[in-house]
Amino acid sequence: MPRYHISLTVNGDLHELNVDARQTLMQVLRQDLELHGTHEGCGSGDCGACTVLMNNEPVPSCLVLAADAHKSAIVTVEGLVQNGEPHAVQKAIVAHGGIQCGYCTPGIVISSVALLQENPHPNEQEVREAIAGNLCRCTGYQKIVDAIVAVGHE
Amino acid sequence: MSDFSVIGKRVPKLDALDKATGRAQYGHDLDLPGTLVGKILYANVPHARIVNIDTSRAEKVRGVKAVLTGKHSGAHKFGYGGDNTPLKGDKVRCRRDEIAAVAAMDDDAADEALELIRVEYEELPPLFSAEAALAPGAPLVHQDRADNLFLRYNYAHGDAERAFDEADEIIEQEFFLPYVTHAAMETSFALAAFDLQNRLTLWSTTQIPFLLQRDLSEALGIPGRDIRVIQPVIGGAFGRGLDVYPFEPICALLAKYSGKPVRIAFTREEEFFATAARQPAHVKMRSAAKRDGTLWAREAHALLDAGAYISWGAVTPLVMMETVASLYRVPHAKFVADVVYTNNIPTGAMRGYGNPQSTFFVETQMDILAEKLGMDPVEFRLRNANVPNSETPQGLKITSCGLRECITEVAERIGWERRAGPNSETRLANTTPPQETLQIQTRNPKIKRGIGIACTLNVGGGARIYRSDGCGATVKVDDFGRVTLISGSTEIGQGSETALAQIVAETLGVRVDDVTVINSDTSVKPWDVGTHASRTTFIAGNAAWIAANEVREKILDHAAQMLNVPANQLEMRDRQVRVRGDGKGVAFDKVVRAMHYREDGIVVSGTGWYDPPTKLVDKHTYKGNISAAYGFGAQAVEVEVDTETGQVRVLKIVAAHDVGRAINPMYVEGQIEGGAQMGVGYALTEELQVREGRVLNPTLLDYRMPTALDMPPIESVIVETADPAGPFGAKGVGEMGGNPTAAAIANAVYNAIGIRLNHLPMTGERVLRALQEKERSAAQA
Structure with missing residues (x-):
């Protein structure tokens, strides 16, 4: 199987990697870089648990081949914590009770951060649309939506 | 009672920040040095005799360290029905039967090895429905049984036959309920x-670590004392983890034969076909009432397709019968359920x-009945x-009960007065609706709106379905005032x-973040039956309270000596032990140090064991008080039905639940709202499509769970009745939220379009077909 040399900036750190042609960005993040916050829920782009920011756009990292991520900038859920301070979205989702099992949470946090970059004050419907690609089985979404709307009001 | 400093507060989950920042370690994140990949070969034929398995080519694949078949797993039976083996040696009973397993150094080697295993089958006639399995002369799924009927439940109180003769109004219908599945976001x-002493450690997404110890002991033929179960952070379960699955002993066998640690992580596809879905049911039911509005009788016959092996899910008729016999006051009731073996996928608890x-x-x-x-x-x-303080004919001792408050709350908050009268037929045809219904009409005449309600009764004080419904706890305090609770119970999110x-x-007057909870290792924590039946806050909460109280008494005794006042004048609050009504006090941690650092010092700890005063139901009558408390709830929903497409949209859910007391209102609401979400899926979109024993839609794209856009706003209302047996008055809430949702939606759909759909899910296709059917019969009339 052919291998590719790629360089990738993840959460501000530059990585030089030698990847299998079939390897996905998610596998590189989880296995090679041990960033376990990016979760695999399906491996086929249906659940959104592995969503990361790639050049500032939210993408399901299981659908991106690592080789195609060459020279891109990735932000994972771990990278949102700056100087020990969690991102406003992370704090809000905690405070509003938007987390139960938490497996979908990193993907939802990333999708929400992407939304807030485009639209700093989203209404409830806009939040629901932004996270419609992130399945959550625990919460009924209400508290997640409340949390993201609240961040926009801060 | 409102004087609590921590109870009733909206405290974030202890692990929430770890989960929000990607630090929580789930099973899928675990690895030990040298861990091999384990994979399973499934039969993919529904019913067959295994003639031969050839693994010789698989064994030669580079990187493969073990290839196992039924001959390695032996004849140790396990599972609730005692009818399963880890790998099947002689016979296939469903497509997902585990035939062989490999452990290899990487995914590629494991996949290649699986492809090279050759299995020769002699196919047998398959049984794809409970009806077919009960037909005379049907082939046997399990050869050692006389027929395919695993169990018949036969319950009655009053005299149902006579009651239906006496009744004024009767409704009789058939219902068809689909396979649905947990679809937890983290797969199994x-x-x-x-270790070198042959002791097994298994990290698992189980909900029942101690029963799993026993199950693994049976499946592997090794002593339970040599098995340690550790639970990492679990990414949802919803009943999935209530049973041992073959992959768990298979994982252990692969580790034993390869001499290396082995991990098995289900793909999403495996998660859909190789865990245990909620069983499909065909139900014939009738209900009756007296003209004065008294509910008079119910009779239900349920046929349940258990699939090829029996799990704890076979016991679900016990809960079905509880709703039939005890939700509302029912003078006469009869419930019969047959749990049947077929060659479909095994089903379970959800x-x-x-x-x-x-x-x-x-x-x-x-x-x-109300309409009639x-x-x-x-x-x-x-x-x-x-009503409170009553006993149902089934023997449920209802103590606290807020059902009426729940009904009143949801009716008021949904705006029940806007609902059209019971004869929505009139409204459907009526282009000028009466004034009081005007508010819920939409501008588009093709879109119809309706409102519906449904209620629920659920065990809320444990559920004795095993010899013990108990849980143990230990509380200890260190010199710095850090409190550790070691609980037998299991956190699944x-x-x-x-x-x-x-x-x-x-109990100890400290802050929540002063408390560490250790609850994930059978070698550390005391016994517990597992997380099920909405029991953990009630049962484990009582155990923790007992243990904490022992510590409290020890500390108060010692502080009384230090402060020279009687212990009964002291209170523990704000990390202080102080004289009530006085300012005088001493720091909590200082008392603890004083208890340690002296001659005859003691460990400041306490233990608690709580097993509720309940009984297993009688083996013959199925009567008895299975739970120490009962939860109640009501949900009202408003829906919109597009009569051109048949699509049902839920616009609003109001859910009021009697939880005794909300220890943490935020997560009580979370349970209600998450339950309602599963209820919306059950009502409208979720169905695991199983044809000829094969799951046709094993992806999260084709198995339609509600997204954030599908879910309406949910208004949760907490009704508090301070249960006398619950910790600080709390009752369980874990399951209730999902019980009435589908019924409330179906009742709202009827209110909107005048059609009763007795077949879940109420997909657009089904609704549209029913609308067309109705139009046709109206045209013919």
């Missing part, structure tokens, strides 16, 4: 490692454990509601460990 996982199913058919018929009586559905329900920490913190 196991990591097995043996949140509500029979209750979402039975609530759907019971509450549909409550609505129809010319009564408002809310009034009919209030009139027949369960629902937030119980935070509720337990609040109970301990309140």
Whole structure:
């Protein structure tokens, strides 16, 4: 199987990697870089648990081949914590009770951060649309939506 | 009682920040040095004799360290029905039967090895429905049984036959309920490692670590004392982890034969076909009422397709019968359920454990009876509601009960007065609706709106379905005032460990973040039957409270000596032990140090064991008080039905639930709202499509769970009745939220379009077909 040399900036750190042609960005993040916050829920782009920011756009990292991520900038859920301070979205989702099992949470946090970059004050419907690609089985979404709307009001 | 400092507060989950920042370690994140990949070969034929398995080529693949078949797993039977083996040696009973397993150094080697295993089958005639399996002369799924009927439940109180003769209004219908599945966001996982003394450690996504110890002991033929189960952070379960699955002993066998740690992480596809879905049911049911509005009788016959092996899910008729016999005051009831072996996928326990199913058919018929009586559905329900301090004919001892408050709350908040009268037929045809219904008409005449209600009764004080319904706890305090609770119970994401920490913190007068909860290792924590039946806050909460109280008494005794006042004048609050009504006090941690650092010093700790005063149901009558408390709830929903496409949209859910007392209102609401979400899926979109024993839609794209856009706003209302047996008055809430939702939606759909759909899910296709059917018969009339 052919291998590719790629360089990738993840959460501000530059990585030089030698990847299998079939390897996905998610596998590189989880296995090679041990960033376990990016979760695999399906491996086929249906659940959104592995969503990361790639050049500032939210993408399901299981659908991106690592080789195609060459020279891109990735932000994972771990990278949102700056100087020990969690991102406003992370704090809000905690405070509003938007987390139960938490497996979908990193993907939802990333999708929400992407939304807030485009639209700093989203209404409830806009939040629901932004996270419609992130399945959550625990919460009924209400508290997640409340949390993201609240961040926009801060 | 409002004087609590921690109870009733909206405290974030102890692990929430770790989960929000990607630090929580789930099973899928675990690895030990040298861990091999384990993979399973499934039969993919529904019913067959295994003639030969050739693994010789698979064994030669580079990187493969073990290839196992039935001959390695032996004849040790396990599971609730005692009918399963890890790998099948002689016979295939369903397509997902585990035939062989490999452990290899990487995914590629494991996949290649699986492809090279050759299995020769002699196919047998398959049974794809419970009806076919019960037909005379049907082939046997299990050769050692006389027939395919695993179990018949036969319950009765009063005299149902006579009652139906005496009744004024009767409704009789058939209901069809689909396979649905947990679809937890994290798929099932196991990591097995043996030490050189042949002791097994299994990391698992289980909900029942101690029963799993026993199950693994049976499946592997090794002593339970040599098995340690560790639970990493679990990414949802919803009943999935209530049973041992073959992949868990298989993982252990691979570790044993390879001499290396082995991990098995299910793919999403495996998660859909190789865990245990909620069983499909075909139910014939009738209900009756007296003209004065008294609910008079119910009779239900349920046929349940258990699949090829029996799990704890076979016991779900116990819960179905509870709803049939005891939701509202029912003078006469009869319930018969047959649990049948077929060659379909094995089924199991899922949140509500029979209750979402039975609530759907019971509450549909409550609505129809109200209409037949010319009564408002809310009034009919209030009139027949369960009441506090009563005993149902089934033997349920209802102590606290807020059913009436729940009904009143949801009716008021949904705006029940806007609902059209019971005869929505008139409204459907009526282009100028009466004034009072005007508000809920839409501008588009093709879109119809309706409102519906349904209620639920659920065990809320444990459920004795095993010899013990107990849980143990230990509380200890260190010199710095850090409190550690070691609880037997299991956290699966629902937030119980935070509720337990609040109970301990309140008892000892410390902050919630002063409490650490350890609850994930069978070699550390005391026994517990497992997380099921909405029992953890109630049962484990009582155990934690008992243990914390022992510590409290020890500390108060010692502080009394230090302060030279009687212990009964002291209170523990704000990390202080102080004289009530006085300012005088001493720091909590200082008292603890004083207890340690002296001659005859003691460990400041306490233990608790709580097993509720309940009984297993009688083996023959199925009567008895299975739970120490009962939870109640009502949900009202407003829906919109597009009569051109058949699509049903839920616009609003109001859910009021009697939880005794909310230890943490935020997560009580979370349980209600998450339950309602599963209820919306059950009502409208979710169906695991199983044809000829094969799951046709094993992806999260084709198995339609509600997204954030599909879910309406949910208004949760907490009704508090301070249960006398619950910790600080709390009752369980884990399952209730999902029980009445589908029934409430079905009743609202009827209110909108005048059609009763007795076949879940109410997909656009089904609704549209029913609308066309109705139009045709109207045209013919």
